[in-house]
Each structure stands twice: as C-alpha cells, then as structure tokens.
Amino acid sequence: MQGKAKRLTFLGLAAAVALILSYVEMLLPPILTAVPGIKIGLPNIVIIFLLYRFGIKDAAAVSVVRLAAVTLLFGNPVMLIYSTAGAALSLALMALCKKCGLFSAVGVSIVGGVMHNLGQILVAMLLLETAEIGYYMIVLAVSGTVAGVFIGLCGIALLKAMKNVRF
Amino acid sequence: MRGALPHALPENGGFLRVRFGEEMGTNDRKKIRNDVILAVVLLLLAAAAMLFWQLQKTEGDFAVVLIDGVETARYALDTDTEVEIITDGGGTNTLVIRDGEAFVETANCPDLVCAGHRAISRVGETIVCLPHKLVIKIAASTDAGGVDMAA
Structure with a gap:
C-alpha cells in the first residue's frame, strides 16, 4: 500500500481504536459518584498520537468519526453536545500548546484533559442556565490534570513504539 | 545506576530520554519543567478555588x-x-x-x-x-x- 491509501487505512484503524477505548472507559466504574464526569480520557491517547504524527486535521477527523459512532452506538443527542464541546475545545487547545513548543506531550495532554472538562461544564452551564455547577470545575480541573499526565505518558509510549512505522 | 551502567545513559536527559523519544520533546528538560509547572499551577488554582468556596459557603434555607x-x-x-x-x-x-x-x-x-x-x-x-x-x-x-x- 502506498501514500494516501495507507494513511487513510491507518486513520480508519485509529478511529476504531478510539471507539473501542471509549467503550472500555464506559465499562470502568465511576471514580467519584458525587462528581459526575471524572474520566481518564483513554481515547485521547489516540488523538495525542495523531496530533503528533498526522497533524490537527486528521486528529479532528478521527475525533468526529469517534463522536458520531459513540453517539450512534451508546449515546443520545444531548450527550453529543457535551462530548463535542469537550472534544473540540480540548483538541484546539492541545494543538495550540503543541505549536507553542513550551510543553512535551504530557503538558499538551494535561491541557487537553482540563479543557475537555471545561468545555463540558460550560455547555452544562448554558444548557441548564445555572452558573452554580461551575464549582464542579474545581474537582474536574484536578482530575483532568491527573488524567492528562497518565494519558500523556501513554501517548509518548505509543509514539515511541510506533516511531519506525512510516505512513 | 550511573555507576553500574554508564554507557546506557546519555550525557543529558536521563530517565525520560532513555524511556521515550526525541520528537515528543521529552528529552528537553525545559519542556518537562514546563509540564511540571503547568500541573502544579493547575492544582494550586484548584486548591485555592476549593479553599475559597469552602470558606464562603454558608448553610442554606x-x-x-x-x-x-x-x-x-x-x-x-x-x-x-x-x-x-x-x-x-x-x-x-x-x-x-x-x-x-x-x-x-x-x-x-x-x-x-x-x-x-x-x-x-x-x-x-x-x-x-x-x-x-x-x-x-x-x-x-x-x-x-x-x-x-x-x-
């Protein structure tokens, strides 16, 4: 396989892996029932990898495919609004952080984790017209940071393992 | 470690360089330092917000x-x-x-x-x-x- 076909095949595979990781994450028990929305963000390992190896466009495309598939299989339209806001804000800020060159993939992933949570909280504030739930963000900022470190290290390990694979 | 396996460790970079790669920026000490600063700042902000929220809240009616x-x-x-x-x-x-x-x-x-x-x-x-x-x-x-x- 050559060039474009190989890239496209790999991106399709990446979307499938991201979808599976979304599903695996759903199977995990909630970490803190008092604060909904604490997640590890496993699919972001794939997105980080794509951001570094393929660029923001392909990372965004795979993200869109994952969101569509997750919504069709397990979600509902309201959940799609939340997850899209989280994913979009997260990817945009991760791309920015990668471009500015100040952080490693771990820092980029921390920004992604926190921004994902911030995007969802902002949507919740808009949809529910209640500013008070903003205080969830305190806990979600901490969980986003911790998850970001873990996901960033996983992303680096994946990038390292795939170093010699050419697309 | 360094004494036992001097040839396995690069001049600078250390653990993260050995474990991970170059293109991810993890061999760059400045970037790792910035990562740590970012994480610490976020955690401190959350702690400050938590403290503020705990102090100002009162029993409701x-x-x-x-x-x-x-x-x-x-x-x-x-x-x-x-x-x-x-x-x-x-x-x-x-x-x-x-x-x-x-x-x-x-x-x-x-x-x-x-x-x-x-x-x-x-x-x-x-x-x-x-x-x-x-x-x-x-x-x-x-x-x-x-x-x-x-x-």
Missing part, C-alpha cells in the same frame, strides 16, 4: 427546584418532606428533605447520578440530573426567588 433553568418550586430545609418532581417527558426524581439536608432518593433517569449525589445543605450546592434537565440548588432566604435566575 431552601432547596430550589429548577427545571430547564426555570424555578418551579422551593422547599424549606427546616421541614422534613418528600416530593416527586415530574419533568418533561415523564421524568421523575424523588426529592427528600431530612435533617436540614436535601437529596434525591430515587429517579427514573438512565444514569442515576442525581440519586448517587450526597445530601446538600449549603448555599450554592447543587444536585444536577442532566437527562431530566433538573437542577436542585440550595439558596439562602435572602435570595430573591426566581428574579436573578441568569446570574
């Missing part, structure tokens, strides 16, 4: 029920009661007020996050049921009921 952002009822926290809140599309959440605290006992929403939430009693605390667009929040008696919804 009412449990206010908001459906789709609109106040539909409020219940005094000093009177034990049990009400079934019915939202659009047949959603039900059973709000219980007991010992000055409000909590959702049962609900027919798919995720039951609201029912798993601990009891709330302080001003500004909320229980949210996303599927039913329901928010239960604690307010003080000085709050102008329903007037300042968007704040």
